[in-house]
Amino acid sequence: MIDEGYVKYQCHWVNSPSITREEIEDLNQWRNQFYQLGLIGQYDNGIGFGNVSIRCLDNPHQFIISGTKTGGLEQLTEKQYTLVTDYNWQENWLTCRGLIEASSEALTHAAVYTANPNINAVIHVHHLQLWKTLMNKVPTTAENIPYGTPEMAQEIIRLCQMGNLKEAKILVMRGHEEGIIAFGRNLDEAGNLLLLMFKQNDYELIKN
Numbered sequence: 001m002i003d004e005g006y007v008k009y010q011c012h013w014v015n016s017p018s019i020t021r022e023e024i025e026d027l028n029q030w031r032n033q034f035y036q037l038g039l040i041g042q043y044d045n046g047i048g049f050g051n052v053s054i055r056c057l058d059n060p061h062q063f064i065i066s067g068t069k070t071g072g073l074e075q076l077t078e079k080q081y082t083l084v085t086d087y088n089w090q091e092n093w094l095t096c097r098g099l100i101e102a103s104s105e106a107l108t109h110a111a112v113y114t115a116n117p118n119i120n121a122v123i124h125v126h127h128l129q130l131w132k133t134l135m136n137k138v139p140t141t142a143e144n145i146p147y148g149t150p151e152m153a154q155e156i157i158r159l160c161q162m163g164n165l166k167e168a169k170i171l172v173m174r175g176h177e178e179g180i181i182a183f184g185r186n187l188d189e190a191g192n193l194l195l196l197m198f199k200q201n202d203y204e205l206i207k208n
């Protein structure tokens with residue numbers, strides 16, 4: 001079941017420029033790298049997948065995230081990112097300001113930030129083989145929890161509080177086929193972890 005691309009929360013969107021090129025430079029470099037690897041992209045049915053975010057260090061409740069329906073675009077600019085200014089994942093709403101609405105998975109990112117004050121970057125990708133490899137080897141969300149719902153946010157917070165996720169910094173979304181989330185104290189930590197997992201997985205497949 002691949003149902004990404006549909007925003008399930010209530011989005012209060014202020015359509016106004018709010019992101020500078022400098023603010024998203026590193027984030028966009030990582031995003032484009034994962035696009036090149038096929039971990040962010042678009043399915044044949046036209047639905048995009050994969051999204052990235054960074055916490056705003058001057059306001060820890062806010063974060064910048066790639067916009068909705070951007071997965072299939074080869075290159076993004078600051079126009080395809082938006083600033084999440086407020087949210088409440090229990091009540092299933094968020095407010096964002098930018099030239100595009102936030103990704104359908106923005107509240108999942110919000111849950112990671114809420115549960116981990118030291119985490120400042122979140123990368124969500126899709127990859128069937130890596131998803132299968134990592135399932136139950138790293139913290140894995142319970143079955144039948146769909147993406148982009150308060151239940152998924154609650155489940156991620158539960159996993160984060162179990163402790164091992166603090167070291168692992170990667171989780172599998174079992175009820176969201178192909179879905180993986182990596183995060184870190186900064187972008188490089190999150191990006192390099194995911195890259196390492198991806199390359200190791202490739203290597204194991206070749207070896208076997």
Ligand SMILES: [Zn+2]
Nearest residue numbers: 004049050179
């Ligand atoms: Zn997804």
